[in-house]
Amino acid sequence: MSKLLQQGSGQAYAEVIGDPIAQSKSPAIHNFWLAKLGIAAEYRACHVRPKELADYLKTRRGDPWWRGCNVTMPHKQAVMAGLDRIEAPAEAIGAVNTVLPDGAGGLIGTNTDAVGFLEPLAKELAQTHYFRMARIIGTGGAARAIITALAGQGFTLVVAGRDPAKARRLLDELAPQGEHHTPHLSHFAAPTDFAFDDREGCCDLVINASSLGMQGQPPLAFDWSHAPPGAIAYDIVTAPLDTSFLKGARAAGFRTIDGLAMLVGQAAAAFERFFGQAPPREHDAELRRVLTS
Structure with a gap:
């Protein structure tokens, strides 16, 4: 067992756990x-x-x-069995990304992924839209938080993966209300000549919630003819930060949000629970330089 599992550091500490874990940017943040x-x-x-x-x-x-501690793959669901109480965000998502002591020997599980994902969209979500739609690529753990977050914001969801039946099960569990859709991942790879209607007053998102495009993984094949005018492209991958998915979106004229936005947003919510103070977000630009240097 890792020597870091031993007790008695003599100093207050929090940590991130996972397997593997060396790639985590959470300690730097x-x-x-x-x-x-x-x-x-x-x-x-x-x-x-x-x-x-x-x-x-x-x-x-x-x-x-x-x-x-923060919890990353592959423990986000397995850790729940060892906790004494699960807070509402984690219960709704069905996964824990943050574990806290309750002060009496118990452990509390919560989830800051959803709030972290929504943070860079705050300006858009504060507006009133007559229609909101999100195309979500991926059916893994990150997709669970994103589906839950966007269903709560009134989005119609299109969840695409290699297994449409798995996508349907996720929607039935996490977003049972609404007319959501589950095309195969390949649906978005080929060009389309679909004529989008007037998107004035709409909010459209295209989200890579999968590991496609990550270092060591194949790129995400997404043809940007599937994105409505004015859509926002959001990729949760952090290595590399500027993925081919985001490059393609910019080339097609779409606004982009990279994976550091969600990573820092979810970390901020956890930091306040760990250390009792809000993090100094006025230094976000400097932090981003540190994380990308």
Whole structure:
């Protein structure tokens, strides 16, 4: 078992757990904010394999210095069985990305992915639209949070994956209201001559919620003729940050949002729960430079 599973750091700390974990940008984000605020605490990465998860939670329950952890793949659903209480966001999504001590030896699970995803869309979502539609590529853990978030904002959802039946099950579970659609992933790869109606007053999103386009993965084949005029392209992939999906969107004249937006947004919500202070978001531009250098 990793030596980081041992107790007794002598300093307040939070961490991110996953398998693998070396690629995580979360330590850089949280430690940047801790330094800016002068908080004597640390945020670190802890490699926890699936067979170690139960022991990890048992050990952290008894550590007075531990302020909580973020949870990444493959533990977001498995970790729920070891917790004492699940907060509403995580219960609705069906996955936990943040675990917190309750002060009495118990563990609380919550999820900040949905609020993090929505953060860069706040200006658009504050407006009134007569129709909202999101085309979501992917049916994995990230898609669960995104589907839940957008269903709550009144979007009609088009969820595309390699297995349309899985996409339908996700929608039936997470967004049972509304006329949502589940085309095969290949539907968006070929050009279309579909004549979009007048999109004035609409909000349209095209979201890559899959690992396609990530380093070591094939690119996402998406033809931008499928995107309505004025649509926003949003890719949650962070390595590379400027994916072929986003490059194609810009070339076609669409506004883009990259994966750091969601990553920093969900981290901000978790940071406040861990350390009792809101992170200094006035330094976001500097943080982005740190994360991309």
